[in-house]
């Protein structure tokens with residue numbers, strides 16, 4: 001039989017892991033013919049003759065192969081067939097291979113989602129949703145999957161058509177101000193814990209994440225590498241990095257750890273600089289830690305100090321990584337530093353690089369009153 005012409009395409013809709021069932025969706029003019037080529041139902045009903053919605057149980061096998069697989073085929077429309085097979089990756093990949101050998105395109109579920117949606121932002125939200133690691137982050141993405149950002153861009157387009165550039169500009173600027181928040185719905189905020197050796201950085205990390213992620217020892221220079229631990233604070237995904245204590249050292253391994261710690265500082269959304277309550281010398285901190293204007297300063301081991309004299313020029317949170325004193329306040333402060341303004345439910349916000357770049361371009365065009373270009377940009381943002 002000659003290869004069947006595209007654009008019929010197959011996509012696995014279930015995650016690439018072991019599960020009960022894998023679902024392969026075959027869509028396009030040749031979907032039914034492709035199913036009939038490899039599948040024989042128990043009652044010998046051809047997929048082509050089955051009523052729409054009918055579920056057929058049977059045997060899938062390619063010509064020349066010595067074994068096949070028992071599975072279910074459902075014809076959902078004239079051009080849409082679903083194949084439900086064993087949930088392991090092997091079975092779905094074999095079926096995809098058979099379909100591809102007969103001329104069917106193989107596409108990712110993301111490509112399928114984009115091809116099914118005329119609204120690019122809604123499609124992107126559906127694609128990003130499974131990557132949201134907390135339910136709170138997922139709710140904001142769900143709002144965008146339900147059209148919040150698309151409607152806002154429509155509104156901006158209408159404002160532009162009415163030459164209401166000022167309000168359009170304000171709305172775009174507001175959306176851009178929410179871009180960092182939107183990006184972090186699928187990527188944790190990065191928090192680096194830094195400071196001199198032995199102040200309790202690793203102990204604090206363990207206390208916050210609730211298990212012994214890092215080795216703690218009463219010996220300066222214990223942590224050498226950068227250690228990561230992911231958790232959620234107030235429902236927001238964060239990744240903590242515990243670093244080597246920063247000091248002057250002759251030890252080559254410690255020096256390498258300190259270099260890594262300094263490099264980690266540059267990638268952080270927030271740095272927590274830790275101090276020892278019993279030995280509080282904030283002005284003697286390493287220069288790399290002095291140069292961080294928006295760091296959060298934490299004075300730890302307050303359980304050991306009778307009287308902590310915090311310099312008037314510094315705002316510091318007092319904690320004990322042993323008794324947990326001050327840790328809830330620290331968490332509140334971290335969340336406030338990362339997300340000073342939490343968008344409301346159903347609020348539109350951008351969440352992909354494409355959208356953010358498109359909005360930046362639109363902002364410039366509106367600022368320069370380039371109406372035609374700006375209207376084209378709103379179309380580009382919305383269309384797949």
Ligand SMILES: Nc1nc2c(ncn2[C@@H]2O[C@H](COP(=O)(O)OP(=O)(O)OP(=O)(O)O)[C@@H](O)[C@H]2O)c(=O)[nH]1
Nearest residue numbers: 197198199200201202203218221222223245301321
């Ligand atoms: N009493 C008391 N001891 C603490 C506290 N935090 C840490 N310690 C102790 O201080 C010592 C050093 O703690 P670590 O967490 O290893 O300190 P660190 O800053 O990670 O040290 P380096 O990895 O060497 O830079 C350990 O003996 C901890 O048990 C605290 O809040 N109170």
Ligand SMILES: [Mg+2]
Nearest residue numbers: 201202222223
């Ligand atoms: Mg440590």
